[in-house]
Amino acid sequence: MVWKIALAAATAFMGANAVTTNYQSTVDPLNIVLPDIPQTTSLDSGVQCTYYNSPNAIVPSEWPTVWGSATSNGMNTSAEFTALYNSIDWTKAPNFPVRKLNAAGGLDMTGYDGAADPACWWSASTCKTPKTAGINADLYACPEPDVWGITFDDGPNCSHNAFYDYLEKEKQKATMFYIGSNVVNWPYGALRGVKDGHHIAGHTWSHKMMTTLTNQEVLAELYYTQKAIKHVTGITPKHWRPALGDLDDRVRWIATQLDLTAILWTLDTFDWAANVTPGITEQTVDDNYEAYIKMGTNGSYANSGNIVLSHEINDMTMQFFMKHYPEIKKAYSHVMDVATCMNITQPYVESAVTFPTFDQAVGSTTNTSTGASSASGATTPGAAKASTSPAASAAASVYTSLNGPLFIAALFGLLVLV
Numbered sequence: 001m002v003w004k005i006a007l008a009a010a011t012a013f014m015g016a017n018a019v020t021t022n023y024q025s026t027v028d029p030l031n032i033v034l035p036d037i038p039q040t041t042s043l044d045s046g047v048q049c050t051y052y053n054s055p056n057a058i059v060p061s062e063w064p065t066v067w068g069s070a071t072s073n074g075m076n077t078s079a080e081f082t083a084l085y086n087s088i089d090w091t092k093a094p095n096f097p098v099r100k101l102n103a104a105g106g107l108d109m110t111g112y113d114g115a116a117d118p119a120c121w122w123s124a125s126t127c128k129t130p131k132t133a134g135i136n137a138d139l140y141a142c143p144e145p146d147v148w149g150i151t152f153d154d155g156p157n158c159s160h161n162a163f164y165d166y167l168e169k170e171k172q173k174a175t176m177f178y179i180g181s182n183v184v185n186w187p188y189g190a191l192r193g194v195k196d197g198h199h200i201a202g203h204t205w206s207h208k209m210m211t212t213l214t215n216q217e218v219l220a221e222l223y224y225t226q227k228a229i230k231h232v233t234g235i236t237p238k239h240w241r242p243a244l245g246d247l248d249d250r251v252r253w254i255a256t257q258l259d260l261t262a263i264l265w266t267l268d269t270f271d272w273a274a275n276v277t278p279g280i281t282e283q284t285v286d287d288n289y290e291a292y293i294k295m296g297t298n299g300s301y302a303n304s305g306n307i308v309l310s311h312e313i314n315d316m317t318m319q320f321f322m323k324h325y326p327e328i329k330k331a332y333s334h335v336m337d338v339a340t341c342m343n344i345t346q347p348y349v350e351s352a353v354t355f356p357t358f359d360q361a362v363g364s365t366t367n368t369s370t371g372a373s374s375a376s377g378a379t380t381p382g383a384a385k386a387s388t389s390p391a392a393s394a395a396a397s398v399y400t401s402l403n404g405p406l407f408i409a410a411l412f413g414l415l416v417l418v
């Protein structure tokens with residue numbers, strides 16, 4: 001398989017709608033070197049989740065409060081955000097109401113016509129095709145037969161080294177939906193994802209139900225997540241996933257202004273819910289995985305594939321996947337990230353980073369006897385350098401000289417999200 005190597009420098013973001021954005025980075029996503037510090041190498045959760053300073057750290061005054069609303073810390077009135085907001089023609093925005101939460105913390109759908117579903121509200125009907133013109137339609141299933149589309153939400157998790165090592169050993173790429181607040185808390189975690197060649201997408205700044213936010217808040221959640229991923233890793237994703245799948249045409253329209261397309265799913269493992277939601281145990285999640293694995297051999301995906309929702313959120317959810325992965329590989333002809341299964345060869349604004357087409361990926365994965373099962377056809381960062389190279393260790397000395405004090409922010413990475 002011929003490697004298509006694009007050496008063009010990362011291009012500045014010029015969204016399709018030419019809105020005023022300010023995404024900047026000093027990181028070359030094709031030459032990521034992780035420092036050789038315990039947080040990037042240890043398999044002990046406590047060690048991995050010890051705060052570290054880094055050249056990728058943010059200046060807190062210039063960003064929303066980590067894990068706060070994306071309009072917090074004065075971001076709603078900052079010159080940068082105001083310029084962005086004013087560059088959008090809001091007269092064209094669908095005029096659907098901001099949804100409310102009920103007393104139990106769920107979405108209040110009182111009065112909403114779920115049958116007609118005028119807003120294409122996924123939470124009400126799993127609607128995925130916008131009913132308003134000019135909005136990017138959701139992606140939700142790999143189109144080719146016999147494909148398990150791998151997605152992991154809520155990363156980067158500070159304790160993901162064993163999981164990412166496992167995926168690397170298996171030469172397995174996945175789509176990773178990163179939360180902006182996690183990205184700035186654990187920049188080396190995000191860099192590892194890009195370096196390993198995973199397909200990175202956004203998952204909002206603070207993981208709130210998007211339809212319950214105002215236009216301004218929705219824009220900020222998306223924008224600052226894009227900005228954080230770009231700042232830390234050098235890439236600007238073109239895809240995102242709303243927390244709990246909660247989006248309607250108003251939210252989709254705002255995402256479209258930032259040139260973002262949502263990726264949803266067809267199968268949900270509910271891995272995060274084990275021992276959290278009453279009635280859902282680890283056995284429940286194992287049963288879910290087993291049922292979905294069985295669908296790979298019983299004809300369910302004879303004509304098209306799936307996208308499976310799983311999580312990077314904690315050691316348990318990552319363990320679920322590693323436990324079932326060998327059986328997934330046996331049951332499905334192809335296990336791959338969403339960019340690859342959708343033939344999205346340029347999933348980032350930066351055209352230098354490319355992914356293989358489905359055919360290119362399949363061509364290489366069917367040749368496993370030679371060990372050539374990596375994503376041939378791609379210029380993925382993971383192909384640029386080995387994580388344990390001497391060069392990486394040498395460069396690490398630059399980073400380790402920048403050790404700083406512990407931040408309270410480190411604690412945020414330990415929050416449990418759903």
Ligand SMILES: [Zn+2]
Nearest residue numbers: 153154243418
């Ligand atoms: Zn999530």
